[in-house]
Amino acid sequence: MKIAAATTVHQADSHTYSANFQEGWTIGSVPHGGYVTACFQQVVRKHFDTTLQKQDQPHTITLHLDFLRRTQTGPATFTVKDVKLGRQTSVIHVSLRQDDREEVVGYVTNSNLDTETGVSYPTGWTIHPPPPPTDVSKLDSDTDATWGERKAWPFADFRKATQQIRSWFPRKGQHSPAIVDQWLSMWDPEDRFTNESLGFVVDVFPQIIESYLLDGLDCYSVQFERNHTPEESPTSLLYSIMRGLLRRQSIHDYG
Template identity: 50%
Template sequence: MDSPFDNKIFQEATLVKALSSHTYEAYFHKNWCIYSVPHGGYVTACFLQVAATHFNTTLAAQNQPHTTALHVDFLRRTEVGPALFTVKDTKIGRQASVIHIALTQNGREETLAVITNSNMHTETGATYPTTYRLNPEPIAVSFDQLSRNEDKNWRRQDNMPYKQFRKALENMEFYFPRDGQKSRTCADQWVRLRRGEKWTNHSLGFLSDAWPISVEALRHTENPYDITPEAAANRKTDSKDIGTMWYPTLLLNIDFKKTLPAKGVEWLFVRAESKQIKNGRLDVEVTIKDASGDLVAVSHHVTFAVGLERNLAKRGGGGGEAKI
């Protein structure tokens, strides 16, 4: 593919080109990176785009256009530039099919994905309501007021921590509870993409990995995600450890519960919660709902908390091979 420049919107930044019936190429852009490494959710979204293209072309006869489950293992750091995706049709079935996709750059196998597709529009079978509810339940929201940053319960977070290093997250608008989060290990947010783009099923890969980091909320005396007036007035701006940590995803799973409209939606709700942070490793459970309160997706992560030098080290240099 051509080598486009930066500042691409999401749709442009996740374009894939078919090289053959089972190989595809994408280009990872700088403005979708965390420090020097392409954002894990952005890479996941590219995997979803490859799967969508594959099931709409090579496997079109299956009539299984919707990804229902995804698992991604991040073996090594990806990098800005061309990326090759190689697909293996592992199990082609009547109700669902499974493919394996390997991502390579410069001859290195960096990321592996297992993706299951079916057709959500034709699914039938046992259906029973459950008593599941988010606890605590999300506070009320008015989307008309939210779009003007005038909602009485939610306020835009204009300065995400360390945004100069986290270019990928600058492509989103985050709205947090005005009265602060209920817990430093559980964060609620309403989010939308900047520049008029809408959330689609393939951009859920990005959203599933874009949330306040509980490590930062705990390691600072002043919670960098606290947007209450008192916190904003007292917050210091000269923290000595700004940008010293990196939180690479080791593995990521997504269970897709519904299809979003083809034209996408403006707003989605996300709750991210960590149950344990220990020895540089943490879990994250992510719940995504739409404006009507329907469950859209559930995601689980295993994530590292490591020094920034692991992100910035040259491949084959003092930081070792391109491993996380």
């Protein structure tokens, strides 16, 4: 199932929306935190496309979610409160409930990135250390000299959400246990990343803390998969800042 279909939301009234969390997007029995975040982003987009259409602020620029309790697969209800409606930005509060339990709450700020203007300074900032070089055209065939595809993540049957993606990691290993470099695409070649799916993208990556708990052992080695049992690292908080829009057309998307 494509991520757009898996995160579909329906409007019940001007400030209430519903979704159905799918089995294939879970870690264990719990919906993946990034997947839940993507559903939040769909709610926000629909709210600004309908109820708050006159604001002309379709783009989320900041998002802060607190995961108070575990979610579950099945129906979910989102309630939106318009907190501050402004000319440049607007802030809303979104609450997720299942079976009368409030499980996730968040504040989201929207604006219009197509019309935004402002200052930009040449700070000289660069990524350090720089990521390994990549020939993106060779990722699909897994022939890039530097990056190799991990056909399945460890314990993929337990981490069902990881079956929705393809991942490439440095063939020589990560630069250090504190860094995770990866290329990522959806498994379905016709699926596309959108700004509304970025919550899933930023939350589906190897957990850095696992490398330290395992004394530097590569969590994606055969040795790890043979000698360890799966563990769940639940999302407790997710904060994201969006500084631009994804391109609307592409042959294949990688992140």
